[in-house]
Amino acid sequence: MNDLTPCCQEDQVHQDAVDLVRKDLPPDEDLYDLAELFKMFGDSTRVKILCALTRSELCVCDIARLLSVSQSAVSHQLRVLKNGKLVKYRREGKTVYYSLDDDHVREILRLGLEHVGE
Numbered sequence: 001m002n003d004l005t006p007c008c009q010e011d012q013v014h015q016d017a018v019d020l021v022r023k024d025l026p027p028d029e030d031l032y033d034l035a036e037l038f039k040m041f042g043d044s045t046r047v048k049i050l051c052a053l054t055r056s057e058l059c060v061c062d063i064a065r066l067l068s069v070s071q072s073a074v075s076h077q078l079r080v081l082k083n084g085k086l087v088k089y090r091r092e093g094k095t096v097y098y099s100l101d102d103d104h105v106r107e108i109l110r111l112g113l114e115h116v117g118e
């Protein structure tokens with residue numbers, strides 16, 4: 001069995017298709033930002049935190065207990081997610097609650113889980 005990715009047997013460029021796609025590609029800066037967004041999903045702890053936050057807003061202590069990791073590890077991951085605009089927080093007295101930044105994050109997770117489940 002050949003493990004190589006199948007390639008064309010002739011070196012023939014379909015210029016009409018290339019031109020059509022090139023015209024509709026997003027700007028490089030947008031593609032870079034999209035790649036950075038997807039990097040946020042490249043760590044299983046961050047993905048677990050995001051999945052947990054689809055169910056309820058939680059504080060760092062809650063998330064640490066839920067995932068059986070240290071509060072400092074959770075805080076670090078939440079900082080990354082906050083900088084990536086995937087989570088937001090609110091203060092209530094001495095407690096800081098985290099939640100998903102918007103419904104787009106929930107939809108990205110839903111579609112990703114649907115895809116891996118196929």
